[in-house]
Amino acid sequence: MKIKKSIIPVGKTTYTVIQFNYVPYKYKDISTIRNQFIEVLRRQEGILNYIDCLIEEINSTKDIVEARNAVYQYLPKFKEQFKVIEDKSSETIDISCEGKSIVYLSKKESRLENDNLSINILKSINRFYILSAKEKEFEFNINGKVYKSSDVKDELISSEVNNLLYYLAYNAYCKGNSAEALDILSLSLKDKYLSKQVLNSFTPKERESCKKLLLKSVHNRKIELEPKVWTKARLVEGIIEKGEVLESGPCFMDLLEVFEKNEDMFIPISSEKYKRIGKKVVDNYNVFKPNSEEQVVTSFRNLVFSKDKMNISVRYEIQGTVTINPRQAKEVGFDTNIFNAKVFREQTIIKDGDRNIEKFKVLVSEDTLKFLKNLKTKGLFSISKNKNYKLDNHTLIQINICKLPVLSRNYVLESDNLGYVLETYYEQRVAECKQKVIRYFIKSVAQKTQCRFVAKYSKEQIKLLKEYGIDLSGVYSGIDNKVVEESSNEYECRFFEFGLKYFSILPKVDNLLKKMQSTNKKLNKPETIMKEYIEYLRENKIDTSFEKLEKLLEEQKAIIRKNTRILAEIKLAKVLTGVWWEELKLDANDRYIYEKEDKALVIKMFKKNVNKQV
Numbered sequence: 013m014k015i016k017k018s019i020i021p022v023g024k025t026t027y028t029v030i031q032f033n034y035v036p037y038k039y040k041d042i043s044t045i046r047n048q049f050i051e052v053l054r055r056q057e058g059i060l061n062y063i064d065c066l067i068e069e070i071n072s073t074k075d076i077v078e079a080r081n082a083v084y085q086y087l088p089k090f091k092e093q094f095k096v097i098e099d100k101s102s103e104t105i106d107i108s109c110e111g112k113s114i115v116y117l118s119k120k121e122s123r124l125e126n127d128n129l130s131i132n133i134l135k136s137i138n139r140f141y142i143l144s145a146k147e148k149e150f151e152f153n154i155n156g157k158v159y160k161s162s163d164v165k166d167e168l169i170s171s172e173v174n175n176l177l178y179y180l181a182y183n184a185y186c187k188g189n190s191a192e193a194l195d196i197l198s199l200s201l202k203d204k205y206l207s208k209q210v211l212n213s214f215t216p217k218e219r220e221s222c223k224k225l226l227l228k229s230v231h232n233r234k235i236e237l238e239p240k241v242w243t244k245a246r247l248v249e250g251i252i253e254k255g256e257v258l259e260s261g262p263c264f265m266d267l268l269e270v271f272e273k274n275e276d277m278f279i280p281i282s283s284e285k286y287k288r289i290g291k292k293v294v295d296n297y298n299v300f301k302p303n304s305e306e307q308v309v310t311s312f313r314n315l316v317f318s319k320d321k322m323n324i325s326v327r328y329e330i331q332g333t334v335t336i337n338p339r340q341a342k343e344v345g346f347d348t349n350i351f352n353a354k355v356f357r358e359q360t361i362i363k364d365g366d367r368n369i370e371k372f373k374v375l376v377s378e379d380t381l382k383f384l385k386n387l388k389t390k391g392l393f394s395i396s397k398n399k400n401y402k403l404d405n406h407t408l409i410q411i412n413i414c415k416l417p418v419l420s421r422n423y424v425l426e427s428d429n430l431g432y433v434l435e436t437y438y439e440q441r442v443a444e445c446k447q448k449v450i451r452y453f454i455k456s457v458a459q460k461t462q463c464r465f466v467a468k469y470s471k472e473q474i475k476l477l478k479e480y481g482i483d484l485s486g487v488y489s490g491i492d493n494k495v496v497e498e499s500s501n502e503y504e505c506r507f508f509e510f511g512l513k514y515f516s517i518l519p520k521v522d523n524l525l526k527k528m529q530s531t532n533k534k535l536n537k538p539e540t541i542m543k544e545y546i547e548y549l550r551e552n553k554i555d556t557s558f559e560k561l562e563k564l565l566e567e568q569k570a571i572i573r574k575n576t577r578i579l580a581e582i583k584l585a586k587v588l589t590g591v592w593w594e595e596l597k598l599d600a601n602d603r604y605i606y607e608k609e610d611k612a613l614v615i616k617m618f619k620k621n622v623n624k625q626v
Contacts, residue, residue: 013154017164020173022143022180023195029176030142030152030161031168034105034133106130107140109152115141115179122179122230141176175230177201178246182226185210188590193226198252203229205248207258212417214424214588215366238390262387263420264413265581268324268361270383271312277375278310278326279401280359287368289323289360295490299480300353302332307400309375316358317580320509322365322587324580325358334488336480344472351477353488362418364505365588370414373398375406384409391415419584427585430593430606434613436582437510440575445518445541447568452521453555454565505621508583511614513605514538521546 015032107114107129114129116122117139123131129140142152149162177200185193190210198207206229213222228235229245236242252258271278280286310328317324334353341349360368373396376384384393392415396408427433469477474484481491514537519527524542527533535543549555554564586592596604596615604615 014166015159015164016166016168016172017161018168018173019147020168020176021200022177023192023199025145026147028144028147028150028161029168029173030144030164031172031176032140032154034138034140034154104130104132105138105140105155107142107152107154109142109144109150111144112150112152113143115143115176117141117175117179117230119231122182124179124183139172139175174201174246178226178229178232181206181210182223182230185226186223198258202251203247204250204252204258206245207252208249208261211258211421212261212263212419214417214419214585217366218417261420262389262416263423264362264367264416264418265423265584266420267411267413267416268312268315269577270380271374271376272315274377274380275311275313276377276380277403277406278312278314278328279373279375280308280310280326280328280357281369281372286359287363289363289368292496293490293493294496295481296492296494299334299336299491300332300355300488301335302330306331309401309403315577317576319576320507322362322506322508322584323360324362325360327356327358330355330357332488334480334482336476340476344476345470346473346476351482351486353482353486355488361413362584365418365584367413367418371410371412373401373408373410375401375403375408377406381407381409389415419581419588423581424585424589424591427582428591428593430595430613431608433510433579433582434606434608434611436575436578437613438512438611440572440579441512441515441538442541443568443571443575445538446545447565447572448518449521449542449545449549450561450565450568453549454558454561457556457558457561505619506587507616507618507620508587509616510579511616513612513614518542 013032013034015030017028017030020027020029108127110127113124113126115124116129116131118133118137123129144150144161149160151158151160153159177196181193181196181201184190184196190213194207194210197203197210206226209222209225213219225235225245232244232246234242235245235248237248270276308328308330310326312326314327315324316327331352331354334351336349336351338349361372362368391412393409393411396410398408401408468484477483479491481488483489518538519542521542524539525546527535527539528543528546546555549561554560593604593606596606599605602616604617606613606615
């Protein structure tokens, strides 16, 4: 048994490593072990009986499927008998070294123990490593014999070192220490491809995929980079060169931002393929009929970022008609009994921080198509052909979002600045204050000038429309909605809410105007912001101008939309990485508080059971 020793940098820590390959005594002479197996087989009469029965059964079957099933039927019996052979042929090795880590590697197995390792081995290749983080020499024991590290003179070869490093990276990642795994891969091994995989794996599915990839690298097995393209798991993209900065690369959130910016069109997934996340609601008296000649598409500007959950959805509209009883329609003065209507639906792309949809179709602009091609991500998209979906200067494609991580490291780094989070959310709430004031004045001006909200229907007509599930804006909400109880069960969902002290509820503008008339009443922070904005609108005579009010409304909507996206990305980054802000303090109500100057950010996190599709 040849023992070797080397000083090896493992990530940011340097280790003294002892390595040896232990070959069981029975394996030293291959003819001896072969004869031993034959002898054991002869003693196991059960195996011979199983073989005779299996051959007889296969010969009696005419169908290949039946023959295959016969083999499957006897497999457990063979496993039981060969376990007996293994127990009789294996050899035990005991290694002990106090305060040190001991690693076992074979072609298919791996283990790490501290202080002691005892294992039955049957294979001819059994590599063992003893790791010491201290530079002092030490003693170790192999099957009762004591060795000294100071007596070891031979050094490990590069392949032996790499085998250990890839295993240590895999082991660290499995234990949830992504940073240590990344240090080993990027600093010690300089494996560019695997480093990038660890760098950008955050969701449960991404982590599981990355774990499998790292396991393959331990034994340097082949991985499928794309359909029918296989390569060894190590150094797929070469090494990280000296001075090279490891970029996090593109992610799905980047892609969503491009889709939204270029107003690309999302094509809803069919109900048969879509994974619904809530309970199914059925209208037992559904009178809404979709326009069959229209294909449903929606702009990515209709993205919906959940305020308290890790969900991102796309909202879309379905146009159609509602037919009401002609006699009833005539009684209230309608000259038709068929009315244009619409329903709104949502499809969730990201659910609880992970993908809910893997593939979907998009009508992309020329700029988006160019962006996708420049990413050079294999298998990310393919051109689709469908005559029903056409739009000038747009191309129909199918996106496979599994080819991109949900988040990149860039989003994680941006989320670390808690002062930035506070200012972003404060700007959000100020914009919501202003939006509430603007909407109040728009409605007020409309009622005075009668240029909007003109009474289109009589009270009797409105009542009839509501009976048929139609509101004044033409939205059909159903007549006899019932939840299908069997359509879902429950799962634990993470909730993450931002808040500001004294901003939990925004005041009604009517109440604020009355309060402003009294000089004695003190205003809170949102009331003060809204009061100052009301005064600004009045001083500049904007409060009576539709055009100016609508322009201001769009500006505030843009701020709210931008900040909603940013805050959603920050939540995803924090929940998926598990890295928390150190500056936060926990108050008596189990809320996290961050104070800066006259502002106080409040963060609430909790888990709750919500409905899930079966």
